[in-house]
Amino acid sequence: MSEKPSNLPVNSDRLWGTILETAAFGATPKGGVRRLTLSQEDRKVRDWFKAACEAAGCTVTVDALGNMFALRPGRDPSRAPIGLGSHLDTQPTGGKFDGILGTLAALEVVRTLNDAGIETEAPLCVANWTNEEGSRFAPAMMGSAAFVGDFTVENILGRKDAEGVTVKEALEAIGYVGAAPVGSQPFEAFVELHIEQGPILEAENKTIGVVEHGQGIVWYDGHITGFESHAGSTPMPLRRDALATFSQIVLAVEAIARKHGPDAVGTVGEVTIANPSRNVIPGEVNFTCEFRSPHAEILKALEADFAAAVTEIAAGRKGVTVEIEQVWRKDPTHFDPKVIGAIREAAEGLGYSNRPMVSGAGHDAFNLATRMPVAMIFVSCKDGLSHNELEDATQADCTAGANVLLHTVLSLAGVANAA
Amino acid sequence: MSEKPSNLPVNSDRLWGTILETAAFGATPKGGVRRLTLSQEDRKVRDWFKAACEAAGCTVTVDALGNMFALRPGRDPSRAPIGLGSHLDTQPTGGKFDGILGTLAALEVVRTLNDAGIETEAPLCVANWTNEEGSRFAPAMMGSAAFVGDFTVENILGRKDAEGVTVKEALEAIGYVGAAPVGSQPFEAFVELHIEQGPILEAENKTIGVVEHGQGIVWYDGHITGFESHAGSTPMPLRRDALATFSQIVLAVEAIARKHGPDAVGTVGEVTIANPSRNVIPGEVNFTCEFRSPHAEILKALEADFAAAVTEIAAGRKGVTVEIEQVWRKDPTHFDPKVIGAIREAAEGLGYSNRPMVSGAGHDAFNLATRMPVAMIFVSCKDGLSHNELEDATQADCTAGANVLLHTVLSLAGVANAA
Structure with a gap:
């Protein structure tokens, strides 16, 4: 040899x-x-x-x-x-x-x-x-x-x-x-x-x-239910806006991933409004979301923070409900x-x-x-x-x-x- | 008679x-x-x-x-x-x-x-x-x-x-x-x-x-250009996320309308991501937006605040550009x-x-x-x-x-x- x-x-x-x-x-x-x-x-x-x-x-x-x-x-x-x-x-x-x-x-x-x-x-x-x-x-x-x-x-x-x-x-x-x-x-x-x-x-x-x-990875499907109503005649305090709720969630995902960085990422890659129209307040929004981290404990923290953020955001939006389903999870x-x-x-x-x-x-x-x-x-x-x-x-x-x-x-x- | x-x-x-x-x-x-x-x-x-x-x-x-x-x-x-x-x-x-x-x-x-x-x-x-x-x-x-x-x-x-x-x-x-x-x-x-x-x-x-x-009314079409990249391998600080940028705009529209309320409303009714995928950071987002008020001076203030907010949001997102076109305007x-x-x-x-x-x-x-x-x-x-x-x-x-x-x-x- x-x-x-x-x-x-x-x-x-x-x-x-x-x-x-x-x-x-x-x-x-x-x-x-x-x-x-x-x-x-x-x-x-x-x-x-x-x-x-x-x-x-x-x-x-x-x-x-x-x-x-x-x-x-x-x-x-x-x-x-x-x-x-x-x-x-x-x-x-x-x-x-x-x-x-x-x-x-x-x-x-x-x-x-x-x-x-x-x-x-x-x-x-x-x-x-x-x-x-x-x-x-x-x-x-x-x-x-x-x-x-x-x-x-x-x-x-x-x-x-x-x-x-x-x-x-x-x-x-x-x-x-x-x-x-x-x-x-x-x-x-x-x-x-x-x-x-x-x-x-x-x-x-x-x-x-x-x-x-x-990286460990966790995938979610999200569904937000507000109420479709006329964009011109519905005063701001009476709105049940699913898209504004969604927007808070997107920014929460970003903030949570940054907080646990650098070994964490979080992404919202898809969103659809049911019956979208320029002058209708969105009443129903579906989206996907994911987090990844190479560390098991960080992945768990991302999941916990996300669940808490969703609960808090939904609680602050009267008449809007947010359902989150974890559709896939893989440990690091x-x-x-x-x-x-x-x-x-x-x-x-x-x-x-x-x-x-x-x-x-x-x-x-x-x-x-x-x-x-x-x-x-x-x-x-x-x-x-x-x-x-x-x-x-x-x-x-x-x-x-x-x-x-x-x-x-x-x-x-x-x-x-x-x- | x-x-x-x-x-x-x-x-x-x-x-x-x-x-x-x-x-x-x-x-x-x-x-x-x-x-x-x-x-x-x-x-x-x-x-x-x-x-x-x-x-x-x-x-x-x-x-x-x-x-x-x-x-x-x-x-x-x-x-x-x-x-x-x-x-x-x-x-x-x-x-x-x-x-x-x-x-x-x-x-x-x-x-x-x-x-x-x-x-x-x-x-x-x-x-x-x-x-x-x-x-x-x-x-x-x-x-x-x-x-x-x-x-x-x-x-x-x-x-x-x-x-x-x-x-x-x-x-x-x-x-x-x-x-x-x-x-x-x-x-x-x-x-x-x-x-x-x-x-x-x-x-x-x-x-x-x-x-x-x-009400007077102003309609906008919006176009956000970031950069599509892999949701798993792109660190948070290097992202050019068009959807996160969009989310800030949605919440700004809501805040601006509330600020000028009760005689003002603002709505984002439509959004689409180009090539949406669960594990891709959105690189291109199109949306519509409108404001209404029965008072001419409030309508002008809504327009000015919106323009300023878009400029500020875009400036805070390195590598992301936001284009806004006013497609219709009607005085009260x-x-x-x-x-x-x-x-x-x-x-x-x-x-x-x-x-x-x-x-x-x-x-x-x-x-x-x-x-x-x-x-x-x-x-x-x-x-x-x-x-x-x-x-x-x-x-x-x-x-x-x-x-x-x-x-x-x-x-x-x-x-x-x-x-």
Whole structure:
């Protein structure tokens, strides 16, 4: 067993080329990608990915939900493989990097090892998870959630898109109903590289984010009932204005998140008025609201403060009622110290500036973390912008992330022999 | 010339019967009326109304915009007629009284005079104005606005509904393109009876509102531009949240109206988020806003305070811009002292409790007031509710309003002979 080749880089231009090449599957006019899960565009990128992995010497298996696994054998077949990868589906008007970078960088790691003639101790397994985005079928991160047993396969296969097409029908239509049972692929650990989807690395001019936590999250649906009345003839003291009540709640959400900052965020993303009219006082308002924090105790404090604020606001609005339903809750995720350490050491060893980070967004890695040691690598994206055709990242940052992924995987798997 | 018959009442049951009878033209399941202007339901009620006026001895003329005028001759043909009436069209889910009471009470006045054998000095002219509601075609109060020259007939005939049907086509389809030029019907004065559409008379247990003013009104369209970003990964201090900015504006509108109360109201009735999503910070928000006051100086103060508040709110939100466009403005209307006096004397003479009022809503009477002496009579409606299928008023209140209308008209027209 030789020394680990400590500065081996991935082939930056080859990695960048695959990002640009696959962006053609569902390319949008503004330079983004529309590649909804299990669509014909998704089929094309899956076919491309399968052929590329096989050309790189991997054996590709597909499970019953279309999750794809490309296995590169290691010297020690008794060890479960080190997993690496992400997803290839996109938002309806998504970008070229979200998920895609992590999957194609994993392929590039295999290609780089092949070029260098390096065999690892543990096998490697490159993964492409089905429906991370959740835009066509709910829930998001569907493939990895079913993989770890959060949903049954039957439950997921019956989910329908807006046109009434089921996941089962969509999988059959693109030929990605695999023979492998969902959850049967073993992993010793898993590493996911992803763009940050936030502005912190860019703002601090850091290259690598070492993701230690995933935020806990709580989602609410809100319903406010006041009374519709004439905007001209109803005096201010007699109004039961659902929209003014809503506005207090929005500002309370903002204030509560700031109070518990910096490790807390709170957002109202949706609002609709029933029967809106320019000259009618809104009588009924529906909205959604969420809070996130990487710390369990802060998440609980956010929930308590929100409940208290809603009660106080409703009490101050005579004749207005506010109903709040918590529709989803997930405790914070803590990634594995050993995998986190391997990522940090890889970044340091390669000379990349780095910082510990919390992931604000959800990722397949969070689902996997309930069953195996996991951590994530972030690289900067322009203006923190994601879920947008204008999403952008530099070749240098993508390459840096792939290099950290390579050396993290080498550290976790062990090097059997180097050329 | 004999004495005016000082206590002559209208036929309460006959008036109530016509309200219930005509409510069948467009009846809704919850007891309301859907009778959009120039629809087949509108044709039916117009045909009914024309036949009833002719049966009561009136000559009915229709102008080029479908405004209907039923003339009852007076002793002195050199005088222009005293006008009375309102409108028979409704909101999409409207009630049985809004506009309808004023038109059918005007018919009842003629019928009562016929029964009593009373001839007036000046002729009377019962009017049904086209498209007061504005729900199918904009603007609202279309027929009376064109009547006083605020719009040309050609302009109005070309207005389209949501299906692309023009006013001209709709008038032709129901056979109500009249021969009379718009604006040619002379009036010496005009009196409109209407439900209050507000809660004041009910709250103060008063029977008759003597309407002295119409509120001035200013309408705004607002557009807020922030930046869409990920709700999970964008720290609070870096957000450019268009919805939180909007919420501050809503509460500022409410506070400004309260500050200038009680003769001021302010309402935000509509809001939409562009690309709303539960986990995306809203980047673009559009809304509408209005202020009303019966006093010109208060209306100006509301406008100034609103402009200042928007500037201050936008300045406090880095990276967020707020654009406000004033899309309509109308100064307060002051009704005619002589007609107001005639209404107050009629109410007092009949022993009805009454109070001076401001109309919060717009009415055809406001348009007419720019060309002739005008005032309005209000009666209570249940819970102040209007533009709603649950709109309600009592037979006693409707009758009281019709009695005041009768004696106001007798006072203005003069009694030539009484039976």
